[in-house]
Amino acid sequence: MISKKLAIDVLNESLATGADYAEIFFEDSTYYATSLENGKVETSSSGSACGVGLRLLKENQCVYGYTNDLSKKGLFDLANSLNKSFHSERLITVKKLDMIRSKNRNPVANSYDGIRREEKIALLKEGIAEIEKGKDPRIVRHLAHFINNHRFVAIFNSKEKWFKRESEFGRLVFNVIAADQNGFETAFEGPGCQQDISYFKTKIDVVKLARKTVDTALKMLTAKECPSGKMPVVIGNGWGGVLFHEACGHALEASSVAKGLSCFSNKIGEMIASPIVSAVDDSTIPQAWGSIDIDDEGNLGEKRILIKNGKLMDYMVDDFNGRRMGRSGNGACRRQNYRYCPTSRMSNTYIANGKSTPEEIIAATKLGLYTVGFNGGSVDPSTGEFNFGCSEAYIIRDGKICEPVKGATLIGHGDEILKKIDMVGNDLDLGQGMCGASSGSIRTNVGQPTIRISEVTVGGRGGELK
Amino acid sequence: MKYDKFFALAKEAGIQEAELYISQKYEISVSLFHGEVDNNSVSNGFTILARGSYNGKFGMASCDVWNAEKAAFLVKEIVANAKVIENEDPVFIFKGSEKYNKINYFNKNLALIPLEDKLAKLYELEKALRDYDKRIVEVQTVEYSENANSITLINTNGLKLVQKSNHYSYVGVVAAKEGNQAKTGFEVMFDNDFSKADMKLLAKKIGEKAIQQLGGEACDSNTYKAVLSPDVVSDLVRFYVGHASAEEVQKRSSLFIGKVNQKVASSKVTIEEKPLSRNLFARWFDDEGVATKNKFIIKNGVLQGYLYNLTTAHKDGVASTGNGYIGGGKMDVDLGFLAVRPGKKSQDELFAEIGDGVYITEVSGLHSGMNPQSGNFSLQSTGFLIKDGKKGRGLDLITVSGNIVDLFKDIQAVGSDVKVFPSAVSCSSVMIKKIIVSGK
Numbered sequence: 001m002i003s004k005k006l007a008i009d010v011l012n013e014s015l016a017t018g019a020d021y022a023e024i025f026f027e028d029s030t031y032y033a034t035s036l037e038n039g040k041v042e043t044s045s046s047g048s049a050c051g052v053g054l055r056l057l058k059e060n061q062c063v064y065g066y067t068n069d070l071s072k073k074g075l076f077d078l079a080n081s082l083n084k085s086f087h088s089e090r091l092i093t094v095k096k097l098d099m100i101r102s103k104n105r106n107p108v109a110n111s112y113d114g115i116r117r118e119e120k121i122a123l124l125k126e127g128i129a130e131i132e133k134g135k136d137p138r139i140v141r142h143l144a145h146f147i148n149n150h151r152f153v154a155i156f157n158s159k160e161k162w163f164k165r166e167s168e169f170g171r172l173v174f175n176v177i178a179a180d181q182n183g184f185e186t187a188f189e190g191p192g193c194q195q196d197i198s199y200f201k202t203k204i205d206v207v208k209l210a211r212k213t214v215d216t217a218l219k220m221l222t223a224k225e226c227p228s229g230k231m232p233v234v235i236g237n238g239w240g241g242v243l244f245h246e247a248c249g250h251a252l253e254a255s256s257v258a259k260g261l262s263c264f265s266n267k268i269g270e271m272i273a274s275p276i277v278s279a280v281d282d283s284t285i286p287q288a289w290g291s292i293d294i295d296d297e298g299n300l301g302e303k304r305i306l307i308k309n310g311k312l313m314d315y316m317v318d319d320f321n322g323r324r325m326g327r328s329g330n331g332a333c334r335r336q337n338y339r340y341c342p343t344s345r346m347s348n349t350y351i352a353n354g355k356s357t358p359e360e361i362i363a364a365t366k367l368g369l370y371t372v373g374f375n376g377g378s379v380d381p382s383t384g385e386f387n388f389g390c391s392e393a394y395i396i397r398d399g400k401i402c403e404p405v406k407g408a409t410l411i412g413h414g415d416e417i418l419k420k421i422d423m424v425g426n427d428l429d430l431g432q433g434m435c436g437a438s439s440g441s442i443r444t445n446v447g448q449p450t451i452r453i454s455e456v457t458v459g460g461r462g463g464e465l466k
Numbered sequence: 467m468k469y470d471k472f473f474a475l476a477k478e479a480g481i482q483e484a485e486l487y488i489s490q491k492y493e494i495s496v497s498l499f500h501g502e503v504d505n506n507s508v509s510n511g512f513t514i515l516a517r518g519s520y521n522g523k524f525g526m527a528s529c530d531v532w533n534a535e536k537a538a539f540l541v542k543e544i545v546a547n548a549k550v551i552e553n554e555d556p557v558f559i560f561k562g563s564e565k566y567n568k569i570n571y572f573n574k575n576l577a578l579i580p581l582e583d584k585l586a587k588l589y590e591l592e593k594a595l596r597d598y599d600k601r602i603v604e605v606q607t608v609e610y611s612e613n614a615n616s617i618t619l620i621n622t623n624g625l626k627l628v629q630k631s632n633h634y635s636y637v638g639v640v641a642a643k644e645g646n647q648a649k650t651g652f653e654v655m656f657d658n659d660f661s662k663a664d665m666k667l668l669a670k671k672i673g674e675k676a677i678q679q680l681g682g683e684a685c686d687s688n689t690y691k692a693v694l695s696p697d698v699v700s701d702l703v704r705f706y707v708g709h710a711s712a713e714e715v716q717k718r719s720s721l722f723i724g725k726v727n728q729k730v731a732s733s734k735v736t737i738e739e740k741p742l743s744r745n746l747f748a749r750w751f752d753d754e755g756v757a758t759k760n761k762f763i764i765k766n767g768v769l770q771g772y773l774y775n776l777t778t779a780h781k782d783g784v785a786s787t788g789n790g791y792i793g794g795g796k797m798d799v800d801l802g803f804l805a806v807r808p809g810k811k812s813q814d815e816l817f818a819e820i821g822d823g824v825y826i827t828e829v830s831g832l833h834s835g836m837n838p839q840s841g842n843f844s845l846q847s848t849g850f851l852i853k854d855g856k857k858g859r860g861l862d863l864i865t866v867s868g869n870i871v872d873l874f875k876d877i878q879a880v881g882s883d884v885k886v887f888p889s890a891v892s893c894s895s896v897m898i899k900k901i902i903v904s905g906k
Contacts, residue, residue, distance in 0.1 A: 033795050034550065035794075035795070035796075036552075037553070037717070040552040040553045041550050041551050041552040041553065042551070042552075042553050042796070043526070043551070043794075043795050043796040044525065044526070044546075044547035044548075044550050044551060045525075045526040045527060045528070045547060045795035045796070046526075046527050046528075046543045046546070046547060047527055047528035047529060047543075048528070048529045048530070048531075048536065048539060049529075049530055050529070050530060050531045051511075051530060051531070060499075060502065060504065061502065061503050061504060061505075061506075062504065062505045062506075063505070063506050063507065063508075064505065064506075064507040064508075064509075065507055065508040065509050065510075066509045066510070066511065067509075067510050068510070068511065068512045068530045068531050068532075069510070070531065078508070078510075081508045082508060085503070085506055117546065117547075117549075117550045118550065121550060140717075140718040140719060141717050141718060141719050177719050177839055179718070179719070183721075183840045183841070183842070183869075184719060184721070184837075184839040184840040184841075185837070185839070185840060186837065186839050186840075226844075228687050228865070228867065228902065228904030229687045229904055229905075229906070230906070259499060259604075259606070260604070261604065261606050261641065263648070339509065339511060341505065341507060374834070375833070375834035375835070376833055376834040377831055377834045378830055378831045378833070378834070380650055380830075382604075382606065382641050382648060382650055383641075383648045383649060383650055384648075385846070385863070386846075387830060387831035387834070387835060387845070387846035387865075388831070388834055389831060389834030389835040389836075389844065406842070407837070407842050407843075407844050407867065408844065409831065409834070409835045409844035409845065409846065409865050409867075411846045411863060411864075411865055412863065413863075457684070457863055457864075457865070457904060457905070458865075458904060459835075459844040459845070459846070459864075459865025459866070459867050459904040460844055460865075460867055460902075460904065461842070461844065461867040461868065461869075461902050464687065
């Protein structure tokens with residue numbers, strides 16, 4: 001940790017050449033990762049990340065740098081290498097730093113620091129016992145991981161404010177590889193949260209989770225190839241929200257909106273989705289995977305209504321990009337760690353509940369695709385072109401879920417897909433993922449109830465849907 | 467602080483052999499938006515990865531600040547991690563190879579060129595992109611970045627190896643628009659010889675990429691003969707060659723099990739790993755300190771052998787091939803610079819030969835649309851129709867699907883249009899018998 005006095009000195013050194021904002025981001029975090037392969041502990045690693053990121057702003061220019069040299073000299077060297085970008089008189093002198101306090105919505109009752117590796121391994125082995133029980137010979141390899149991270153962050157800025165934030169999270173992963181004469185299939189389950197290990201012991205049924213991973217891998221091994229072409233698609237709840245995350249969420253981040261680079265730039269108040277669609281990005285869900293009390297520039301986390309009954313209401317905004325938009329940030333500024341310059345990002349992003357039951361949605365679909373497992377996806381925010389891959393899917397025939405199919409990829413334009421959502425279920429759930437963008441890889445929840453899209457282009461190797 | 471303190475502490479704690487892998491990275495980058503500096507960054511990063519054998523098991527730990535406290539942290543964590551390891555694989559801290567083919571790809575002149583000169587080219591690139599075509603509605607970003615990296619490997623068996631490299635890159639992204647259709651174009655150039663920075667050429671490549679896609683629409687869903695651009699081949703080849711990893715073979719999750727000396731690709735395909743090339747991807751020792759060597763992985767379609775680190779090599783009773791690279795918290799098997807041997811035909815000759823088909827220029831969403839284990843893929847793509855032996859209209863909103871091993875078996879010709887990618891791949895266009903396209 002650096003002292004308040006040193007922080008004031010570094011801020012003032014940074015501001016000497018006319019920056020209108022300066023910010024020190026100090027981070028000290030530790031991580032632990034243990035992996036079992038075919039039931040035996042294969043690797044165990046741990047580490048500490050400690051450094052300072054310094055950000056200077058002047059109007060629409062951002063200068064960022066980081067160092068692992070936390071001495072006064074190291075920090076002054078960094079300040080002087082960055083402030084060279086500006087050449088005017090000092091605008092601001094920092095005289096004091098007042099602490100901002102925020103509600104801790106994500107407390108971890110028992111720190112992972114006190115949990116021995118053996119305890120996490122024992123938890124993983126409960127699931128592995130299920131995988132090994134009467135093991136199907138087609139399961140050729142299985143992996144189990146437990147990852148946890150303890151992060152301490154302190155931010156000092158030229159608004160004469162400072163705050164600190166401590167967070168911990170854990171994630172448990174099962175990954176199963178099945179093979180037969182026709183090839184390989186994999187399945188993956190990975191719940192995570194900002195709660196202590198008791199969450200994984202009491203709220204997650206590890207045995208059931210392991211069984212599900214095995215069953216999915218085996219089911220997909222014998223599944224036919226997914227048909228291709230345009231068809232109605234029902235997207236299952238929870239992880240299905242990766243569609244909204246890719247197709248729309250990224251294009252609603254100020255990092256592309258502010259410069260007019262997003263397909264949703266300058267569209268506040270316009271109908272961008274079907275009237276039955278409402279969507280939210282909420283950093284305030286207690287102990288959720290993507291929640292933050294204060295963002296990475298000191299703004300309080302918020303619940304942002306992005307779309308209400310089809311109308312665009314808001315974006316995810318950070319202060320710097322907000323400058324081009326004539327507004328301040330709304331608590332959406334995030335970064336992986338001190339090595340990344342922060343920008344607007346998602347937290348827990350989901351489509352809100354609608355009125356249909358999932359059963360009604362399936363029953364109302366004559367011929368189409370039902371997707372329930374997902375690998376993730378990507379998007380070009382300026383064109384809205386997105387893709388996402390499905391790890392588990394079924395054909396719907398005459399309103400019934402029929403044969404499993406594999407290898408489906410959905411593509412389209414985000415702005416068009418939102419308008420084609422014609423049914424929204426009432427079974428909202430969230431799924432945990434890692435989201436990668438310019439400020440690094442961060443924890444985000446995706447989510448939605450079961451939804452139906454009237455027509456999507458599906459890529460697969462199975463020929464025409466009949 | 468010297469690293470002796472760590473080795474002394476490790477010995478005291480009962481760690482029999484220990485090693486430090488020290489990576490230092492200095493980076494500057496500057497980007498422009500609308501003719502003004504938008505972002506610039508200066509960073510000086512440092513990461514230490516420590517490995518040690520404790521009672522015959524490996525423990526691993528990392529940190530990024532170096533002081534006595536962190537040295538003690540690494541030792542404590544190595545012991546705690548090693549104690550829970552259950553697999554019986556032998557562990558190695560390497561004594562060194564007999565001979566190393568040292569490659570020096572550090573150009574000290576690069577840092578001496580004034581930043582103003584480097585930025586002048588960046589402004590030149592932005593202007594050239596704005597002026598390229600009136601349908602270019604936005605230059606989303608242009609960026610200059612410069613890196614100087616060093617890797618140091620030091621261990622208790624007397625090994626000390628240091629490799630340095632540096633390079634710069636220019637990147638540009640533009641948006642082009644026609645009617646309601648928007649497309650982006652992106653390209654990067656990199657080198658460590660500043661005299662090779664040609665902004666006109668780069669602007670032309672970026673502009674062309676965006677403009678050419680305008681007016682495209684989906685084609686009928688069908689199976690087509692195809693030419694894949696070097697960009698697409700570079701995206702696919704690492705997934706394909708990754709199956710030669712001995713680790714994947716030993717763990718029964720490779721598509722190349724039992725395939726050494728057998729045909730795994732068309733006879734037109736020859737792929738070499740060339741870590742000793744004089745480029746920014748050069749590595750003359752791997753992350754275990756084993757001397758690397760250039761080698762054929764696939765020669766005329768035949769798999770030449772598997773890729774080994776020290777542990778997987780020991781299991782198969784062979785020598786390491788110098789493919790031990792750190793990944794995912796362990797010493798993994800990975801690849802250095804890959805070169806797909808070019809053929810003699812130009813891209814136009816490949817189009818002429820194919821007659822009617824598709825030319826796929828880009829694929830995206832590899833992390834979700836490619837199953838690395840099965841090799842099955844279904845990927846969002848852009849490209850063109852090939853009609854009467856010539857490049858025709860653009861293709862928009864399509865996916866291409868197939869299996870990566872089948873695809874490499876289906877290669878009928880390799881083009882002469884070699885391109886080198888930041889992903890450490892050199893390759894050219896290929897012509898394939900068939901690919902499944904989903905469109906209309």
